Amino acid sequence: MSSLPSVNWSYPTSVRFGVGRIKELPDAVKATGMSNPLLVTDPRLASLPMVADAIASLRDAGLAAAVFCDVKPNPVDSNISAGVEAFTSGGHDGVIAFGGGSGLDTGKLIAFMSGQSRPIWDFEDIGDWWTRADPDGIAPIVAVPTTAGTGSEVGRAGVVTNEATHTKKVIFHPKMLPEIVICDPKLTVGMPRFITVGTGMDALAHCLEAYSAPMYHPMSEGIALEGVRLVLENLPRVAADGSDLEARGHLMSAAAMGAVAFQKGLGAIHSLSHPVGALYDTHHGMTNAVFMPYVMQFNKVAIEQKFERLAGFLGIGGGYRGVLEAVLKLRDDLDVPHTLSGLNVDGGKRDLIAEMAIVDPTAGGNPVELTKDGALEIFDKAQLGTI
Secondary structure, eight states: OOOOOOEEEESSSEEEESTTGGGGHHHHHHHTTOSSEEEEOOHHHHTSHHHHHHHHHHHHTTOOOEEEOOOOSSOBHHHHHHHHHHHHHTTOOEEEEEESHHHHHHHHHHHHHTTOOSOGGGGBSSTTGGGGSOGGGOOOEEEEEOSSSOOGGGOSEEEEEETTTTEEEEEEOGGGSOSEEEEOGGGGTTOOHHHHHHHHHHHHHHHHHHHHOOSOOHHHHHHHHHHHHHHHHHHHHHHHOTTOHHHHHHHHHHHHHHHHHTTSOOOHHHHHHHHHHHHHOOOHHHHHHHHHHHHHHHTHHHHHHHHHHHHHHHTOTTHHHHHHHHHHHHHHHTTOOSSGGGGTOOSTTHHHHHHHHHHSTTGGGOSSOOOHHHHHHHHHHHHHTOO
16 A cells, blocks of 8 residues: 555646546546547557556547557657647647657657647757747647656657657757646556666656756755655665555656756766667667766766765765765666666767767756767766776
């Protein structure tokens, strides 16, 4: 029996958190004004009872609904185009973004692009490019996360790979923030251990990088601290017992907290992970997990003093070194590869990866300026396993 509370948050959007709250999906959909939603998810989830149950509950409530699941683990622009076609041809009036990061991001981007006349790349998260969009053409979104990692359910952006250039792009608009989020830890229970670990490490990366980013944003910094604690304490519990609803609930909270916190910034973990994922189709969270300690060491001069506070908050001795050792132990305990070879990533594209990393939008938040030489240094150490 779980001791988790069932609560409603509005931070930064309306969140319905608690075990069993997926039953409120029809009410949430109606509250946003939808009558014919398109449920966007990935092919694996589409074949599971949770999606069939969700569609049945919607139809029982008098709502028309259909499923779109042409979604890759690392979504590409053709997935968005196909989804917009399905949205339009089905006469849909909103989107239920259902799943892990791929389903959530694809659903949000389909809702965003459903009423736009310009190419998706015109809305990349650069300067004020988001103002090019027609806000009235953005369909309402209800988000239902089934993993505890990206936090995309409370984010205002989506990540998609440009198939022509093999680069990951962040598309941003304030109205891409879902109107209602249902966080039900029961939906994460069936995740394979590899996905549980990878998504949990993604949440940890968000919190650690947000905490490390140099921007002044004390609200995000405080959220990041608690997010780190929740992941360190609960991810090992969930990896050992996938049915531990309390720990899964805490991880869902940490995932959302990471996405809220990284308004402060991300860094080299993500800016290296993005090109590796685009070029080698690796799992995003697991790629972050591999790069994590090497980036921490690269940033040591800038974060060492701040990590003394983090260590104190976590009850870890040894300051910065203690936190680094805690991360290394967590990776080892969870069977995260220590080097890139464990993800089948070789050094053949190291130069291209470094060039892509330094222009990735997340690079600007790294506490030490990320140059091409610096990106190569991190990549090479992650290949050799040199901390």
